[in-house]
Amino acid sequence: MQLTPIAQLIDHTPPFSTVCLQGSSPSEDAEHQLRLRWDALRSRLEEAGAPAEALEALDAALVGGETDPTQIHTEGRVLVADADTVLLDEPWDATRGQGDAAHVGDAPAVGDYVRERAGSAVLLVALADQEGATLRRVTVAEGLSTEPDAEQQVEGAGDGSVHKPREGALSHRQIQRRADEVVTQNARSVAERLESLAARWRPDAVVLAGEVQGRTALAEELPASLKSITHVAERGGIGDEAAEEALAEDLLLITRRLAAGRSQDQTSRFEQARAENRVAEGAAAVRLAAEMGGVDTLLLQADRSAPEEDELIAAAARVDAEAAVTRAELPDGVAAVLRFEAPTEVTRA
CATH class of the missing domain: 3.30.1330.30 (Ribosomal protein L30/S12)
Known part of the structure; x- marks a missing residue:
């Protein structure tokens, strides 16, 4: 990952107060639990010499702001404040399973946040059928919700039905060919939108999901630049909670494979540089x-x-x-x- 966001933090005046909240199981009393957790962390920061203005700013961000406390409690959070302002506030569990943490120092304590970000992936997901697709930008990492942070609907430009006749008469074969043409036109429309969004969103990977016929047709219409970074999610889709959960699991598996590949590439690059x-x-x-x-x-x-x-x-x-x-x-x-x-x-x- 580029360290530009970290450079923007250290341009400010220390000391820096860093808070890392571990993602926890959903709870009916999440707001109360979050308050208890923050109170404990605030005491640690206070003892370590955090400025009062920084503590007030962090308090407002965690328990006095607009963010749903259940979301913070469940997803985890990373916050960094300078003397009086919250500079970083992102939904990441960067605790490596070691529990909530709080630090005060001359530099932000963001090592595990950097590790988490480096192991994450921005995915451009196409949930396709034969008539169009739902396109999503999803940021995926361990401990991070796979809810889309952007979504668009694309209706294909094909004129006609995609449904094929069941019988084999000549007229029916003509109808079938026409249906195939409409599916191809629809897939081409989606592929064009995907290419446009990829140029803007710069994803680490494109993921094709949804109906088999729809994603197969779409795969054939993708430009070479996207085919080289395309993966297929075999399970899940939209419409119900179980389908969304299955899709989220597949997206996490794809992200793990991407992170493993990047790690191997960095190891090889390091060995070459060492030589x-x-x-x-x-x-x-x-x-x-x-x-x-x-x-x-x-x-x-x-x-x-x-x-x-x-x-x-x-x-x-x-x-x-x-x-x-x-x-x-x-x-x-x-x-x-x-x-x-x-x-x-x-x-x-």
Whole structure:
């Protein structure tokens, strides 16, 4: 992921107060539970020296704002405030299952948020039938709701019925050919809209779901640029809760495969850069490389936090680096691919 959002945070004046809420099971008393959780976190922040204005701003965002408390309680949340303003407020469970967390420091404590974002995917989902499609943009990650954050309906431009006759007379075969033509025209209309939305939304993948005949026809009409990033969700659709749940499960599986592929790609890229002496390994070397403006991609180990990780992420963000996650073992749990061959000072750090 690009670290631009983190760079925008650290442009503000510290200290930074970071709150991470773990996603919890839905509850009838979610509002009360959220209040109890926030009270405990607020006490921790207060003891750690968070400014009173920051606490009031976080209070308003969590329990005094317009967001449904049940949604916050269930999905989880990441918030970052500077001295008096909430700078980041997003529905992510970035706790790695370790419970709610609160931090105060000179840099935002967003290591697990960055890991979660790096493992997420923006999907352009087409729920197709033979007459058109429902198109959705869905951001998917572990612990994040797969509710669409944008949706459009597309009616095909085909003129006529898509229903085919059951008998085999000549006239019926002509009707069948006409029905096939209408299905193709409808699929072409949807494909054109998908191509337009993909240019605007820049998804990590296109997912075809819904009626088999509809998604098959649509797949044939996709341009090569979309076919190369297209996946099929075999189950689920729209219309009832069970169909939506099945679709959400398939979208999560697709996202996991995408994240695994990205992790493998980053590991291979790191090994290639290491052979070219363009890497920094370990916290001290990465910090020095960032100070020199040399970090191209900050690599975080998926299951391990680095020493002074918050400061390392901030330093990488300041030099417009990207962040990626790998499951490979890294010294101190952190490394970096550099923009140039590593100077001697970095290799000895």
